[in-house]
Amino acid sequence: MDALGDGTRRQILERLRRGPMAVGELAQGLPVSRPAVSQHLRVLKGAGLVAERRDGTRRLYRVDTDGLAEVREYFESFWADVLAAFEAAAEAEAEMEDE
Amino acid sequence: MDALGDGTRRQILERLRRGPMAVGELAQGLPVSRPAVSQHLRVLKGAGLVAERRDGTRRLYRVDTDGLAEVREYFESFWADVLAAFEAAAEAEAEMEDE
DNA sequence: CCAGTGCGTAAGTTGCCACTAACGGTAAGT
DNA sequence: ACTTACCGTTAGTGGCAACTTACGCACTGG
CATH class of the missing domain: 1.20.5 (Single alpha-helices involved in coiled-coils or other helix-helix interfaces)
Structure with missing residues (x-):
């Protein structure tokens, strides 16, 4: 619930709303760098709001x-x-x- | 929506959950000072999540x-x-x- | 009119968190 | 094996927001 406080994290969830997406694809279109997105995803994952699935070198994230x-x-x-x-x-x- | 990010604000809403309450009564029981509660209430009011009603010198807040x-x-x-x-x-x- | 009560506001400080830059690690292609 | 793509992690920094303290305002009772 605390994870919803940040605006960037809500943007991430908004982009995952209609289906899974990779990290790079996710960062593309967001006003922050890719590592920042990774950190946000870690927080969201810790809060149980997203889940990851590996696909080759990529990692697909979806809303949990x-x-x-x-x-x-x-x-x-x-x-x-x-x-x-x-x-x-x-x-x-x-x-x-x-x- | 951004107003839900802070934990103290969520505590305030939690205390207003079952009915209206005055500011002092609200601050009593919270781990912060009364002015801090006032500032949070201003944010919550700006977000349209609470509404106030004057009652003498007191101000009763309720969830909007x-x-x-x-x-x-x-x-x-x-x-x-x-x-x-x-x-x-x-x-x-x-x-x-x-x- | 004069306390006293109940709040809001302004100013100033501190701690935290979101961010970038640099690095390392894994998987797939050639 | 070498390269490239894709990603997570760490260290360090800057800015913001939540907090306290002090002050001022509105209302009520005596």
Whole structure:
């Protein structure tokens, strides 16, 4: 979750959104050098958000479905709580007007 | 979205999860000073993730439902793309074994 | 009107992190 | 074996952002 803080890392995930990609291809089009991309990929991998697969000298990275699912579930439960609190507040305000 | 990068800000949102809270009450229990909390709240407000309501000398903060909904929608579309790419890759691999 | 409370803001400092440059390592082609 | 392509790692640096301290403002009660 902390890995989503950096803008470049979000750009990387955005480029991996539709399918796997190699590191060089990934760095091509990003405003940073290739080693920087490697470092970001290490962070993302440590966070369980991406996974790698070797293909000759290249390494193909893809978004890790399991890791993203965890973030998604946390987000959904958070959203549910916030929505419940919002509706409870609206109902409490409605009762105020009745008195 | 960039506002979710900091851990303290996520703690603040976590404390606002079940309902509104004042700034002092919010800072109480966090490992940082009250002005630091104010600065974080300003960032979160700029990102549209929280909203304030004055109550005497106090200011009650709550999670902004609309702002959070935007982040949620982006997340859902991202999740849909990743899942589609994953299933497409699995299907392509299944065809490989047929040949 | 005068404390006291509850916050926001400005200024200044420190620590961390994203970045580049240089190097080393592995796989494939000739 | 030599070369080339592709990538990870390390060391070192610069800039930014989160933090504290000090100050000023708005509101409330006496």
